[in-house]
Amino acid sequence: MAEQNISGTGSGYDPHKIEEKWQRRWAEARAFESEADATKPKYYVLEMLPYPSGTLHMGHMRNYAIGDVVARVKRMRGFNVMHPMGWDAFGLPAENAAIKNNTHPREWTNKNIAEFQRVLRRFGFSYDWRREISTCEPEYYRWNQWFFLRMLDRGLAYRKKSRVNWCPKCCTVLANEQVVNGGYCWRHEDTLVESREIEQWFLKTTAYAEQLLDDLKQLECGWPERVILMQRNWIGKSQGAKVKFAVANVAGAEPIEIFTTRMDTIYGATAVILAPAHPLLPKLLNESPAGAEAHSKLAKMRQTSVKTEELATMEKEGFFTGRYATNPFSGEKIPIWVGNFILMEYGTGAIMAVPAHDQRDMEFCRKYGLPVRVVVQPLEGEELVEEKLMAAFDEHQHGKLVNSGPYNGLSPEAAIAKMTTFAEQKGIGRAETIFRLKDWGISRQRYWGTPIPVIHCSKDGMVPVPDMDLPVLLPPNPKLTGMGESPLAATPEFVNTACPKCGGPARRETDTMDTFVDSSWYFYRYCDPHNDQAPYDAAMADYWFPIDQYIGGITHAILHLLYSRFWCKVMRDLGLIKHNEPAARLFTQGMVQKGGVAMSKSKGNVVGAEDMAQKYGADTGRLYTLFAAPPEKDLEWSEESIEGSWRFLNRVYRLVDRHAESVRGVKGGTIHAATAKEKTLLRKVHQTLRRVTQDFETRWHFNSAIALIMELTNEIYLQEPLEKDVRPEVRREVLELLTLMLAPMAPHLAEELWEMLGHVDGLWKAAWPAFDEVLTREEKVEIPVQVCGRLRGKVQVAAGSGEVEVVRLAQADPVIAQHLAGKRIVKIIFVPDKLLNLVVA
RNA sequence: GCCCGGGUGGCGGAAUGGCAGACGCUGAGGACUUAAAAUCCUCCGGGGAUUUUUCCUCAUGUGGGUUCGACUCCCACCCCGGGCACCA
Structure with missing residues (x-):
């Protein structure tokens, strides 16, 4: 392990030790657990739940790093923050892996979940782990079935013949992704996929077409324009x-x-x-x-x-x-x-x-x-x-x-x-x-999904499974071959049952549900994850919803988000909730690429998040993904530039380490600048705070926020030695603000520095600091002087100097004077403290 | 074809109509060191003039326009990426 780490920095910054320590403290203190509390303003921040497969890579990590900054900033801002995480655990890859390795899909899935969870914990994301859900658990999927039955009652779920992709060699239905090379089976690449008509289940999304379209207007100020547009086109x-x-x-x-x-x-x-x-x-x-x-x-x-x-x-x-x-x-x-x-x-x-x-x-x-x-x-x-x-x-x-x-x-x-x-x-x-929108075909002839809770009786026809019999459990030991009829149909102990109406012999429906069903309402379950009487308590959903900030990839711009919106409206009409839209704001982050393509297992270009944590520590990994590009843009992974983030954190560590002892126990209180050095430092730190606050709150420019904090750090270094002409209380103020600003992005290091600076209470309890406008003021400013819009010089003046004074100084400048010589000033554009433009004829 | 997004140094990127290139990476030079690593400091868009110092000029995909002033706003075009695609 040690030889994989970056060593020899000589600074004493040991991310592994620090990160483990604070993750333990946060867990002990239940720092990120939150409960509905009507007396506090709530904030629900959510990242799209992952499908746990393969390794958790930097693409995933970036998504969660962005969400975690938001969660941590909002907490510091006094919000009651809910920030949950869970697993999109049903799906075909688990079934394929099970066939290949002769195991059970559950085994494969749970192994991956454990792996993902371990890595996420290692990154110190501030999740309320008590709310964790896994969609493949009966406690969760029973509610898929329950919703399905409600839709069946209302005519929103129905069966009709529909075309599917059929591989004549596998004798089975293929998902669209399994049709490769423009029409061939993925497993039999010489076999042309046929189109067959079979009976399938549909949800009537078209019943809400008009609403799904109209309500996009409500999302205009919170969702990216292009997502709204894509949905609008899709609904058509x-x-x-x-x-x-x-x-x-x-x-x-x-x-x-x-x-x-x-x-x-x-x-x-x-x-x-x-x-x-x-x-x-x-x-x-x-x-x-x-x-x-x-x-x-x-x-x-x-x-x-x-x-x-x-x-x-x-x-x-x-x-x-x-x-x-x-x-x-x-x-x-x-x-x-x-x-x-x-x-x-x-x-x-x-x-x-x-x-x-x-x-x-x-x-x-x-x-x-x-x-x-x-x-x-x-x-x-x-x-x-x-x-x-x-x-x-x-x-x-x-x-x-x-x-x-x-x-x-x-x-x-x-x-x-x-x-x-x-x-x-x-x-x-x-x-x-x-x-253009069509009804949502949810039938999958697969094992690893939610069984559709319907029974076919020769006497009574199609009979819904009564609520009291839910969940319809998946049979524990299916025969998975990937060939022939669907696995459930091949499992007699599952298929054969009694008709709920007449008690006679009957057959269970053997289709399972599309996994988009799971992800259509999972965020409601987070409000009340252990409820066994209802999908969730209405009062809980009322408190937490809508999601204040949803964060995920643009890949889900249409299907997942459209189905979620549909589900929300159905739940509203069932009387479960009162709102129309599940997420007030949506942010679509860019992908992490390597070699110009998105990281994925199949491309073989993944950079494992854990390797990153191992080499540099979680904080460096987080900081780098936030620094390298604005969050909405794609990011090309560069092994070289991450060193910069690592060096920066070391620089900060050394700085605080050097002064911690001398400022520990020093009282705070109103700060004023006495010396020129103090003035410079306090001005810089409060100016930085003002801009960083803005970048976090309104602009989401995490990369420029980090740049500002780096600039501040550089400035402090230039003012060294601080022992001279900077009183301990000023040093303390500067270093504390630096630490607090860094906290949302490099939370472990920030906690450690906070403790070094003498705080007994954890930083996770600290509030976001307010900047002091008085301290941000400049005494002297340098005003660029233009002649006819071209930069010709600069003049030093006292802040707030008037036009007459600045023009006089400009005319006295030899270079500027040269450009004015022999000409008449016809117009003066003066922006106080900013610019002077002399227009000559 | 239609609809979005984007074109800024060697690279990632910054600049909310007001000093283009902040910050970081790479590179070069220096300090420290027996040496290396690490660290610290300096320089780093092109061209020209002056070669102690500074000045001029070109430059944010291309061409126009608006403006005292444009990476930023408007018009046209080129290129790249993405989405939808014979939707009647």
Whole structure:
């Protein structure tokens, strides 16, 4: 161990000894445990819970270091801080590892948790460990089941057939991440993954689409703009109309319903295009004049519609069905086509093609020789000519309608309103808002997840497991092969059960839940982690929520955060909470990279957090991740620059060590500066305090806060020896403030210094100091002097000097005078104590 | 294609319309030492003039603009990173 450490600093700073000592003291004093207390202002700071796999690396560490600074600063600021930690413990890697090593997923998971916990403790993060949760424990996942049943009651959980990735060799369902190289099985890289339809469970996130979108407004001042934007795009609200086009000459064919946001262009429709998967197609093609050729084209198109990645760049293809539809507005008969670029999952799976005013339609129609008809002419500029038009005119703010019967001359906006009303009156269409957001498929055909608490009875159908029978426990000894049917289905003692209604033999549901379910509400459980009557006590959640500061990676900008917001709204409607949004503020920290890519086990570029702690100590590791880049930016790991942080902490240690004895026991009280040295020191330390306070509170510029503290330290060194002309009480003041400012980032060292300075009470109980404005004032200032905006010199003046005085001094400066010579000053810009700019002509 | 974010020394980065490059790393030189490590001190964007000292000039992706003054604000473009992607 010793040979791995940095040695020979000669300073006596021994991070291992210090860190162990203070971690023990904090634990003994229960320094970071907090309880709901209505008399104190609360602050809930939370970092996204980790999936415990592999080693805890500097990427994780950075996330927690940022959260810990916030927690510690807020505590010093007098807040009742809750800062918990837990484990996202269900998931596929545990199952895979278990298959590989022939162990139990629980064993693998718990081993990793123990490892993660040990490392986090070694870094001294100020967590309330009593609140620790692990999502794979029945005490936790029973509440997943309980919530599921509540959603089932309310029709928010349902089952439907849905497409999944299926590996024919594994005979099992694959998660999206297990589909590699654009469509192959991760384990059988020569085997193409198929798309199969099976019955799956869904949660009705779409029921909250409108709220999820609207409430983003409430987050605008606390969440990063881009996260809000990404969510907005994901939800994808689109206002338009559905319109029915009757099908000509096909007996019993119901009308084709299309979705459009450009109702105003309906007179320009020259075709109807259906998705290859459109349910009406078999009927249309049956005995169609297009014949067998169309059938085979459809079959081919349906087969190749697997790979989603190529969709965007794919050439538009289609074929004519031989059938015609009637435009309900113009009465015109237009051909019905099938197009590979029409998605069945969006809208109605059918569109009207308006080539003149939609680029995709344009490309399609030009390729197949379908006519182009202009129905909106631009208000300004050249008139559109149908024969020449290759780029669709799709700006609807600057046009007026033509070739549109009674709607000619209207603006597109007015036309949309009028046409929609007309369609509704005639019963041929209606205004409709659709969303890109889909319901959340939570079924996983896996073992290591929460069993879905439902029983299938041949007599009573699908029966929810009664609350009193929760939790539905995972069977302790599953057969895990990674092949064939899902592990739960292969475990008879799990599957076979009695129907809760009739008592007859029945089968349990064998799907488990997506692990995003676990992380959708875990932060509520922290409020009340041991409750066995409810997921959490409402009063506790009321006190602690919303989360004041949530911190995590941008990778979770959509799914985790959207599901959490959904869950919150469901819980609100269940009467469990009163608020609408779980987290008031969100911070997305940058990734730690090595060689330009994020640290990950698979990339083999991880820098283990523990190695770092071993080599330099936790405080240096923490300080460096905070110093090397602003927290929102990605950080390229550099083994060299960490030395700077290590050296700095040593410098601080030596400084305090040198003076500790002489200031111990010296009384505090009002400080004033008596000598020039004292003035300089006190000014610098209070100026630093002012700016560091700002950096912590409002700007989150931890890197520049550290730079300021380094500058302060350099200044103190320059004033050495402090024994001369600096009284002990001033020395003490300076060193104490330095220590306090360092505390949120290098807490162990700061505690040690605090003790060295003679404090009996731990620093964790200390308050954040207030700066003294009087002491920050400069007596003399150097004012840069510009001539016509260019720097030409500087003048020394007493702080607060007036314009006349400063101009006089500037004119007396030989260099400045040279630039003024022979010219007339036409304007003087003077910012007191800051700048003088003389404009000459 | 659309939407975000970003381009500043050898490197990480600082600068909330007012001295560009704080702070740190690297590098160079010096002090201490028998020596090394550690520590301490000094220097470190380019070009030019003056070569004790200082001055001029260029420079924050490129080109314009606003302003007494722009890394910062506005417009256009280039490059890099990320997200979404035939969403009707």
